[in-house]
Amino acid sequence: MYDYFLGGRDNFAADRELAEQVLQVAPNARTTARANRSFLVRATEAMAQAGIRQFVDLGTGVPTSPNVHEVAQQIDPDARVAYVDNDPIVLVHARALLSGIRSDVITIDGDLRDPKGILDHPKLGAHIDFAQPVAVLLVAVLHLLTDADGPERLVETIRDRMAPGSHLILSHLWDDPDGVARAGADKYARRKASAPVVPRTMEQIQRFFDGFELIEPGLVYLDQWRPTEGMINAGADDRFGVCAVGRKA
Template structure:
């Protein structure tokens, strides 16, 4: 699989912010630019990752044994299958991404795990993803599934129809399923976040504005019942015992929440 090491990748920049080693010079250069514009970007990436781990532990504790992790990024510590299978060893996890580096590393990591799969797909075409035969073979969509969209939707401008993407997943899953997502909010962050997002668009050749307000992020959960504590700063969503409610380093700029699909009628 050909990998262009001259073009930065969101997944590899995220890996760099998490002190990973699977990134290239172009990724580190853009990461440095982002940190100059928004020094809190590294802390926000770590908040996102920690939020994901707490969400998976919570949902596994609720009895969820099927996870669909979309835009999974590069493998690091406490991956979804590791957290979930520690609680329920037979838990099934489908990882979805279209970054060549992510796919290579994820498939190598999961080669000996029969309850996981890596699907190459573009989340902007959710119906094609949901129809993938290998995904359908692993995940039973007639049973509850946790759909994880953590740290991905704020890279999709309106032209990508992000609300339709999320609605497609909400409609596809069975009652008792969950949606978990995190999103940067424009009405909480300063102008630096807008400039940082402009850098992403310039380097990654994307157009459009993906900044959204808290009210817009709430709309992703239409028809779902929020798990406590609702849509809150990701750092403050069910924090681990003994941790302090830190409000620095852009703590309020990225919100996280989990919603449950209720039974019809």
């Protein structure tokens, strides 16, 4: 569905049908998805410019160019990237389009509800040195985990493994006061989509950054994070996604 919102071609009739129902109650879903992807690119670029050379992209999604390794390797061709997802279709595409290309990019089948399983995965350990700074991306993915799935435990487990100077790049669907995000989420619940959608309040999203210092400009709407000229701008009527980057001291 996210691929459909982004205008991609790697989606099925069932995805398109449910996505159209979401668009009826949340007509901004397309611009929100694009603004989210644009944040992912700007934040990855900022991390690479700050000297980070290792990236772990949790909940990668169907490959969408520019992907994390394309952005990071433009700044340092030796940057290493690990893509992690649990969706078999995403994994097939990622293996074909991302990790098939070069040895400094790998794809791992991992479930975010089992953070230790991901962090202790031998392929990840051989590829990423957690004794050195790393950027971990949790972009548009924590709202696919319910509170019972343990999103806070996931972030804590990752934080405890990170070396000082590491960063967490995170975006999340905001539980807007008009209830638009909830109305969209309700469509997923009714159709029993493979993952539920759980919009959260600013306070709940801020809590994911416990133990991190937010770098400038803090927790903001997607298009307010270090905007660049010509970037995809969600616009003032699109306030459904929020994002931040936190640094582990």
